[in-house]
Amino acid sequence: MYGMLCSAALNINKLENTMQTRFGVAGIAKFHTWNLLIENNQNKSTQEKIKAVNDYFNKNTQFVDDIVHWKASDYWATPLETLGSGAGDCEDYTIAKYFTLIQLGVSVEHLRLIYVKAQIGGSSSKIFQAHMVLGYYEQPNSIPLILDSLVSDTDRADKRSDLHPVFSFNSDGLWVGNQAQPQIDPTARLSRWRDVLDRMKQEGF
Template sequence: MRRCLMSVALLLAGLCVTAASLPTERSAARYGPRAVALFREWNQLLGKLQGADERQKLAEVNQFFNRRILYREDIDNWGVQDYWATPLEMFGKGAGDCEDFSIGKYISLLVLGVSPDKLRITYVKARIGGPDSTISQAHMVLAYYPTPSAEPQILDSLVTSIEPASQRTDLLPVFSFNAQGLWVGNRSSNVSKLTRWRQVMDKMKNEGFTF
């Protein structure tokens, strides 16, 4: 996806995710040896974090994807302008762009038992060159809400640290979503309107993820 520019199509479909578990290594093997190696590292990390507190889960999941996965645009990775990859597909390439990182982190935290109510994948306009810049680009991050009314913490593929939203003045939220809903400002609607989100979740089910 060119600088993470998303094309959002509208269709009606249903999906509900409340928990997640991983597929087998055999599913990773269909994407090649690199996918298997990264899947093993990922599986080991998630096993280690099962008893950790949520702050540690967030930090180590964020670090894993930002360090182990290269950032690469969809046109270079997949030959198309916009492609939402499953974690296994991303592992096969060893690379992904902003929505792939966000999806991978979201699924990882679901597997670790973090409530989906606390997680929203968020489409933003990112100001290039800092908060005072007038140049912006489409981007996607994962937002974590410790409580429903709390300020979200931002997990970003392009920034190593997890920072509160108030400190990310370079990001302008447009809409957010998880498996339970779609939000534009304070208005919520049916997440099934996001076709690409439905498609990537269906692909993951076919790979052996359970929700």
């Protein structure tokens, strides 16, 4: 059910109507800019797509905590909500990048949303913060490239010693730690993931 969401064509009219209703003329303009990003990068290499998408959201999205932005302690925004509001937290950046890369033809099996503990203040620091990034896996067991809302470069995970993975997931599965095989249907474990997918379908994805 949820995997089909990723392969389906966008309902452009419904998406535009959603943006118009929620974010007005400015929202429509942002949606068209995002659509242009997809059109202009459709025939690029995977590496070029990754860089374009990471740069686009990092440059056009302001980091704002959920409690301030959405008046909720932990809210996962749809890509339209992130685009329309021009703001979000680490989960919102990651979700928007994930679905944009899927629209650019990158297969779900190469992408995972990764929950990490981010080490703040250097390698000797004992301060850790919950964080989410997007990983691109060239092969299932490859060291992934990391798309991070806090860092402009897309480095390999082995160069990001500040990030300590806890679990990862995509539309098809959920991995805990270094687990080789995913648990099928992450929506059974992640209610916020199920909720954001449901809201995306209502918006026109």
